[in-house]
Amino acid sequence: MFSIRGFSKEVYSSRRMITSLAINDFKMKYAGSYLGIVWAFVQPIVTILVYWAVFQVGFRSGQVEKVPFILWLMSGLIPWFFYYEAMTSATNCYFEYSYLVKKVLFKISILPIVKIISSFFVHIFFLAVMLLIFLIYGVYPTLYALQLIYYVGCLIAITIALSYITSSIVVFLKDFGQIVAIIMQFGIWVTPIMWNYKMVPENWRWVFKINPMYYVVEGYRDSMFNHVWFWDKINETLWFWNLTLLYFVIGYIVFKKLKPHFSDVL
Numbered sequence: 001m002f003s004i005r006g007f008s009k010e011v012y013s014s015r016r017m018i019t020s021l022a023i024n025d026f027k028m029k030y031a032g033s034y035l036g037i038v039w040a041f042v043q044p045i046v047t048i049l050v051y052w053a054v055f056q057v058g059f060r061s062g063q064v065e066k067v068p069f070i071l072w073l074m075s076g077l078i079p080w081f082f083y084y085e086a087m088t089s090a091t092n093c094y095f096e097y098s099y100l101v102k103k104v105l106f107k108i109s110i111l112p113i114v115k116i117i118s119s120f121f122v123h124i125f126f127l128a129v130m131l132l133i134f135l136i137y138g139v140y141p142t143l144y145a146l147q148l149i150y151y152v153g154c155l156i157a158i159t160i161a162l163s164y165i166t167s168s169i170v171v172f173l174k175d176f177g178q179i180v181a182i183i184m185q186f187g188i189w190v191t192p193i194m195w196n197y198k199m200v201p202e203n204w205r206w207v208f209k210i211n212p213m214y215y216v217v218e219g220y221r222d223s224m225f226n227h228v229w230f231w232d233k234i235n236e237t238l239w240f241w242n243l244t245l246l247y248f249v250i251g252y253i254v255f256k257k258l259k260p261h262f263s264d265v266l
Contacts, residue, residue, distance in 0.1 A: 004248070014110050021110075022117035029118070041125060044081045048074060051194060065196075067225045068137055075220045076193035078126045079155055083213060084184050086119040090163035091180050094171050098266040108262065109255065112163040116156060123152075134224060144227045151219035151230070158212045158244050164251030168258045171265055191217055215240040 011018070030038075052070050065072055090112040097114075100106050127148065131141060170176045188194075191213045197205060208214055215236055222228040230237055 004245075007248075007252070010107070010109065011113060014107055017107075018110050018114055018117060021114040022121075025114055025118040026121050041122065044077075044122070044126060047081075048077055051077065065221065065226060067139055071134055071137055071139060071225065072221065073194065074130050074133065075224050076191075076217045078123070078130055079151070079216050079220050080188055080191065080193055080213065081126065082119055082123040082155060083159060083216075084188070085122070086116045086159045087163060087166070087184060088181060089119060090115040090159070091166040091170055091177055093163075093167055094262060094266065101266055102263045108259070112167050113160060116159055116163065120156070127152075130224075139225060141224070142227060144223050144229070147223040147230060148220065151216055151223060154219065154240065154244075155216050158216070158240075158247070161244050161247035161251055164255050165247065168251070168254045171262055172258065187211070187213065193217055209236065209239070212240055212243055 051073060093111040093115045094101055094108070097108075097111050100111065101108050131145075134141065166176070166180050170180070190208065191211055192208060197208055197214070197218070200208065218226075219230060222230070222233075
């Protein structure tokens with residue numbers, strides 16, 4: 001039986017090991033290249049500049065939600081960068097750490113979290129960059145910006161929940177990793193990151209709200225410039241956490257069922 005309390009205790013008791021492995025994972029990811037961990041920041045920055053050039057310079061996009069387009073775009077792209085990187089790396093964590101999976105006493109349940117925390121280090125940097133660029137444009141953070149802590153928690157929670165499903169399945173079905181990558185590429189376009197969800201007729205907006213990343217992306221924007229508290233969107237908040245809990249339960253069941261066979265397959 002899945003227990004949030006039991007899961008939390010297991011993670012808390014392994015917190016030092018998770019932190020140590022996450023730091024090492026972050027360092028090793030870029031070991032051997034001349035620029036090292038700089039590459040972790042270069043690619044997202046270049047991506048933001050490309051999208052900005054295409055939409056604002058090329059298509060001459062104006063202000064959105066009464067803020068410059070680049071600020072509106074960044075507040076949606078930055079949580080997506082973390083989600084994409086964390087999901088793709090956590091999905092393949094058991095292949096990468098196969099030598100740990102085969103150790104009987106090692107808690108392999110922490111490995112997806114290790115990869116997610118490793119990706120989170122980069123996200124912290126980009127949160128700081130986002131705040132700096134908002135200041136440069138004269139859009140100053142208010143009390144609402146404290147909500148970023150809550151929405152970061154939402155982002156980590158949904159990523160952990162989904163990663164337990166994908167990382168368990170991909171051990172037995174390697175092609176599933178490619179399917180996840182395709183879904184993630186498609187997901188950036190069905191999430192209102194580079195387009196405003198208000199463009200969609202109101203009676204069809206519920207379709208996009210099914211996507212949990214809709215809640216997170218709009219939450220970042222609510223915190224930075226829309227100035228809406230998360231409890232003012234109670235229906236969407238309840239939907240998000242119920243959906244996240246459902247994914248946790250499914251992930252727990254799938255992981256527990258398949259875990260005894262991991263070492264045989266790997």
